[in-house]
Amino acid sequence: MNEHIVVTGMGIITGVGYGKEATLNALRSKHSGIGKMKYLRTIHADYPVSEVKMSDEEMRDFLGIPAGKIITRTPLLGIMALKEAIKEAQLEEKRPRRIVFINGTTVGGMEKSEQYYPEFINTEAYIAAHDCGTSCEAIAETFDGFDMITTISTACSSAANAIILGANLIKTGRVDAAVVGGTECLSKFHLNGFSTLMILDKEPCKPFDANRLGLNLGEGAAYLVLEKEPDAKKRGVQPICKLSGYANTCDAFHQTASSPDGQGAYLAMRDALDDANLKPEDIDYINAHGTGTQNNDVSEGTAIMRVFNDKIPPVSSTKSFTGHTTSAAGSVESVISILALQHDFIPANLNFNTPMPELSFTPVKDNVTKKLHHVLTNSFGFGGNDSACIFSKIE
DSSP, X not given: OOOOXXXXXXXXXXXXEESHHHHHHHHHHTOOOOBOOOSSOOSOTTSOBBOOSSOHHHHHHHHTOOTTSOOOHHHHHHHHXXXXXXXXXXXXXXXXXXXXXXXXXXXXXXXXXXXXXXXXXXXXXXXXXXXXXXXXXXXXXXXXXXXXXXXXXXXXXXXXXXXXXXXXXXXXXXXXXXXXXXXXXXXXXXXXXXXXXXXXOSSOOOTTOTTOOOBOBBOEEEEEEEEEHHHHHHHTOOOOEEEEEEEEEEOOOOSSOOOTTOHHHHHHHHHHHHHHTOOGGGOOEEEOOOOOXXXXXXXXXXXXXXXXXXXXXXXXXXXXXHOBOGGGHHHHHHHHHHHHHHHTEEOOOTTOOSOOTTOSOOOOOSOEEOOOSEEEEEEEEGGGEEEEEEEEOOO
């Protein structure tokens, strides 16, 4: 019996739009969500960001959440994406026996608690909604069917590690299905922290460009529904693709910087290929972590060259569309990678002009139509916590 882990549902919301269709249209039309800040209240409004084009109140209205209910932006984004994933996977009509919800986030409800902290005595509810676990619970309670919920916080690899944990729980028989991914809103903590590291660009980011100056922050959420292929067939649900391989490594090189030789990234990609029983030449597209920072793009590019040698497949970073959605990036970019896989195209690496002298390859500058069978997506977090996932067509 085929025991592949398959994806049976997806949901996504980012600065380019809400839902898979809007995301696909933005990628195909090369429409970036990066622009002027609107919703985050900060004195650093000169930094371009990729914000979801809905206020908290608009999302509340869309979701039917009462005005008196305490809820912050991070779980609001998560609920938006979760509903789309659950609907596609038909979890409400044809419920698997045991379902886990694994949510990756770091900011949690921080964007509200940082606004109200000076008056916290009078705004205790927002302080209580601060932590990441509370955000996870607020999302989970909108679907009456989770048997287990948990939160992962490993910075920018959080959502990718949620995917990996969910797959492992299915493989070991602890659950029958896993709803996995991440959500993250913008906050002053985010903006000020990355500004202090001096890795924010005041123009739209240019991943893998010799003249790159840093990243643009983004916000969003995305979830995948995972289950074994025979279980999906028993439920009468059509699988979208396979999660054919994955790996997480940690080179612990530095608290915030990637290693110069890309050791952690190299090991993550190599181990994901081994897990999928694939060779480097089997990969048709790499959706790179590609932040646009000086450090990441050299480190990741070096790791790619180490893994793929002189047969490097097309590479692009879609953070030039969505901004860096930090803890949600792994699932946001997994959904984008699967959309590319489904529709046989490689999304452009926007704003690229000048090749990096350190690298033997350049990213895809324009959309490319190409038959895809296997796509690799990278998500690398602070502390050298690096993850890679491979999604494959069901032939």
